[in-house]
Amino acid sequence: MLKSKDFAQVLIDSGYDFFTGVPCTIIGNLITNLTDRSDVTYIPAVREDAAVGVASGAFMAGKIPVVLMQNSGLGQCLNSLTSLNLIYKIPCLLIVTWRGFEGKDAPEHLVMGRTCDKLLDTVGIPHHNFNHDNIKALINMSYKLVTENREPLVLFLKKGIIE
Amino acid sequence: MNYREAITTITELLDDQLVICANGLISRETFTIRDRTENFYMIGSMGMASSIGLGVALNKPSKKVIILEGDGNLLMNLGSLPMIGSLQPGNLLHIVLDNEVYASTGNQPTISNVIEKSARYVYVEKVTTKENLRREMTHTLKNEGPSFLLVKIVDTAEQIEIGRVTHSPEQIKERFMSAINQ
Numbered sequence: 001m002l003k004s005k006d007f008a009q010v011l012i013d014s015g016y017d018f019f020t021g022v023p024c025t026i027i028g029n030l031i032t033n034l035t036d037r038s039d040v041t042y043i044p045a046v047r048e049d050a051a052v053g054v055a056s057g058a059f060m061a062g063k064i065p066v067v068l069m070q071n072s073g074l075g076q077c078l079n080s081l082t083s084l085n086l087i088y089k090i091p092c093l094l095i096v097t098w099r100g101f102e103g104k105d106a107p108e109h110l111v112m113g114r115t116c117d118k119l120l121d122t123v124g125i126p127h128h129n130f131n132h133d134n135i136k137a138l139i140n141m142s143y144k145l146v147t148e149n150r151e152p153l154v155l156f157l158k159k160g161i162i163e
Numbered sequence: 164m165n166y167r168e169a170i171t172t173i174t175e176l177l178d179d180q181l182v183i184c185a186n187g188l189i190s191r192e193t194f195t196i197r198d199r200t201e202n203f204y205m206i207g208s209m210g211m212a213s214s215i216g217l218g219v220a221l222n223k224p225s226k227k228v229i230i231l232e233g234d235g236n237l238l239m240n241l242g243s244l245p246m247i248g249s250l251q252p253g254n255l256l257h258i259v260l261d262n263e264v265y266a267s268t269g270n271q272p273t274i275s276n277v278i279e280k281s282a283r284y285v286y287v288e289k290v291t292t293k294e295n296l297r298r299e300m301t302h303t304l305k306n307e308g309p310s311f312l313l314v315k316i317v318d319t320a321e322q323i324e325i326g327r328v329t330h331s332p333e334q335i336k337e338r339f340m341s342a343i344n345q
Contacts, residue, residue, distance in 0.1 A: 018222065020218075044246075045242075050243055052211075053211035053218065053240075053243075056211075057222070058219070059218075060203070060215075060343060065218075079208060080208045084205070084207060084208035088333060
């Protein structure tokens with residue numbers, strides 16, 4: 001498993017320089033690391049749509065932002081993604097933890113666990129999945145996609161890939 | 164003071180300040196009264212004006228950033244008040260035009276009568292007249308924030324048909340970003 005601080009380093013080395021989000025246990029250590037670092041800013045948001053809004057403002061002021069959240073938060077920020085980011089072409093990388101994957105999780109995660117990727121397909125937001133071997137490649141590719149296409153992009157992170 | 168008079172009074176005092184205009188009548192009126200490249204018209208994503216403004220303010224400390232929204236927008240994203248209060252962006256001025264209704268959709272009542280003082284803004288003032296709004300704008304534009312102005316709107320004016328923002332969302336973003344970097 002990749003250490004969260006190394007995961008953070010890959011994000012920063014690839015060019016991302018502004019972070020905000022709402023915690024999930026899968027990204028708990030990552031958020032702690034980003035908060036403790038002096039070279040980047042992590043803004044704790046009250047809701048996932050507020051995180052998307054702050055990230056959008058940060059982009060317009062010159063940053064390339066990352067939003068961290070659990071897949072439960074996708075529903076919360078769907079209106080911001082569709083009526084702000086997609087139509088204004090304001091990009092951000094969303095790292096979304098995939099709770100409820102293959103039905104193995106607490107009951108509150110099961111519906112979003114089996115539908116979160118289809119939800120993104122429906123509204124037209126591209127998404128990819130992290131695995132143990134593609135972390136660096138996927139993050140570097142995401143930076144290129146986000147900055148060139150000027151659209152939000154989701155990278156799903158399941159349990160057991162970073163620690 | 165109706166909201167047209169309030170927006171006129173506010174925009175008359177602006178030079179290079181960046182303004183995030185909330186969706187609905189506020190964007191449409193501001194566009195009609197004084198279209199500027201420094202205005203970001205948020206045509207959708209209701210509630211997000213304060214979050215977008217916070218994101219801009221944190222990353223562009225050399226410019227004054229104004230959030231211009233109504234009570235409906237503020238109520239939809241009240242959590243942005245403690246976010247702004249905890250992060251303390253000194254260049255942020257948060258203006259809420261409080262008419263106690265959702266005017267863009269036909270004046271259904273809001274519950275904004277509970278909005279008064281917010282947490283940890285360094286300056287909070289409520290104004291009801293054009294003269295006081297002008298005075299408070301002059302003060303808050305000059306001084307360190309985050310500041311909060313609650314502007315009470317008594318909208319007795321008949322609803323005149325008001326045009327929509329004619330710039331495309333991408334044009335709004337592109338010219339706003341070029342204004343940020345000037």
